[in-house]
Amino acid sequence: MEQDNLSVVLHSQGDLRLEKRPVPEPGPNEVLLQMHSVGICGSDVHYWQHGRIGDFVVRKPMVLGHEASGRVVKVGSAVKHLQVGDRVAVEPGVPRGMDEFFKNGRYNLSPTIFFCATPPDDGNLCRYYTHSANFCYKLPDNVTFEEGALIEPLSVGIHACRRADVTLGSTVLICGADLFPERLAMAKELGADFQLTVKRGDGPQQLATRVENMLGAQPHITIECSGVESSIQAAIYATRSGGVVVLVGLGSEMATIPLINAAVREVDIRGVFRYCNTWPMAITMLASGKVNVKPLVTHRFPLEQAVQAFETTRQGLGIKVMLKCDQNDQNP
Numbered sequence: 001m002e003q004d005n006l007s008v009v010l011h012s013q014g015d016l017r018l019e020k021r022p023v024p025e026p027g028p029n030e031v032l033l034q035m036h037s038v039g040i041c042g043s044d045v046h047y048w049q050h051g052r053i054g055d056f057v058v059r060k061p062m063v064l065g066h067e068a069s070g071r072v073v074k075v076g077s078a079v080k081h082l083q084v085g086d087r088v089a090v091e092p093g094v095p096r097g098m099d100e101f102f103k104n105g106r107y108n109l110s111p112t113i114f115f116c117a118t119p120p121d122d123g124n125l126c127r128y129y130t131h132s133a134n135f136c137y138k139l140p141d142n143v144t145f146e147e148g149a150l151i152e153p154l155s156v157g158i159h160a161c162r163r164a165d166v167t168l169g170s171t172v173l174i175c176g177a178d179l180f181p182e183r184l185a186m187a188k189e190l191g192a193d194f195q196l197t198v199k200r201g202d203g204p205q206q207l208a209t210r211v212e213n214m215l216g217a218q219p220h221i222t223i224e225c226s227g228v229e230s231s232i233q234a235a236i237y238a239t240r241s242g243g244v245v246v247l248v249g250l251g252s253e254m255a256t257i258p259l260i261n262a263a264v265r266e267v268d269i270r271g272v273f274r275y276c277n278t279w280p281m282a283i284t285m286l287a288s289g290k291v292n293v294k295p296l297v298t299h300r301f302p303l304e305q306a307v308q309a310f311e312t313t314r315q316g317l318g319i320k321v322m323l324k325c326d327q328n329d330q331n332p
């Protein structure tokens with residue numbers, strides 16, 4: 001095995017380095033992965049630019065990356081369901097303890113969860129990475145490594161839909177792609193039926209009316225992905241009485257929102273924290289061909305050009321920037 005474990009390491013705010021680290025040994029319940037494709041997330045760029053997200057501060061060097069797929073190159077002694085050569089998608093959040101959240105199936109809420117590239121936990125933007133085998137999912141032959149990496153952001157969408165009780169026939173408003181024409185065009189290409197660009201000066205109630213006029217009725221559900229206060233306000237006003245608003249985008253700690261309007265119309269406001277139990281469904285969705293995430297990848301860079309890739313993401317160019325970690329296989 002090649003011994004170079006080139007890794008993308010954030011030392012402190014603004015100090016992103018490519019450095020060689022030792023190849024790790026898998027523990028009994030772990031697998032060693034040769035990483036193949038790792039997407040850059042907004043949070044990776046945020047840690048690079050600001051050195052923190054809320055209370056999570058980069059205090060020691062941390063490997064970035066949590067949207068990942070790779071190939072099993074070594075299995076721990078107790079691993080039963082994976083073999084050397086298997087292609088897998090990595091679920092980056094691994095619960096550490098059997099607390100009440102773990103026991104009731106909502107392990108994403110466990111306060112002690114390990115999560116790739118959330119300080120102090122290292123991510124997987126590197127050539128070789130060890131991970132809990134239970135949180136590595138074998139990919140079918142017709143699902144590419146890049147689709148495997150995109151299961152992570154897809155999981156955020158699946159979990160948001162579950163939290164909102166989206167079902168057949170639901171009318172859903174998604175707030176968040178509206179200020180970037182390229183993103184809006186992609187949303188349309190991938191299945192959005194209507195789109196609305198927010199105009200400067202549009203108040204939240206006016207926006208809600210524009211949404212209703214466009215759809216012919218108010219949406220049952222709103223998935224708010226921007227975290228912007230005015231967008232959360234519009235989300236509440238726009239949602240049909242008895243409906244649900246889920247908050248995916250996280251903005252500032254405090255927000256002024258029309259809480260009484262929501263209360264008297266029985267509009268439920270629900271939080272979303274990452275995801276849990278989504279990888280098996282995501283794999284089924286991709287393998288069936290019913291969900292197409294491939295067009296989301298607009299840029300690819302070899303791992304050696306990680307800093308350029310991060311700069312591309314920072315500038316908001318394209319949609320998903322993918323890093324290609326395997327020198328011998330740069331395919332999708």
Ligand code: 572
Binds near residue numbers: 041042054056118250
């Ligand atoms: O793909 C998972 C993910 N989660 C994000 C951001 C980007 N990608 N979160 C936003 C930040 N929070 S946090 O609670 N935190 C830093 C742990 O503020 C987690 C979810």
Ligand code: ZN
Binds near residue numbers: 041042043066
């Ligand atoms: Zn992310």
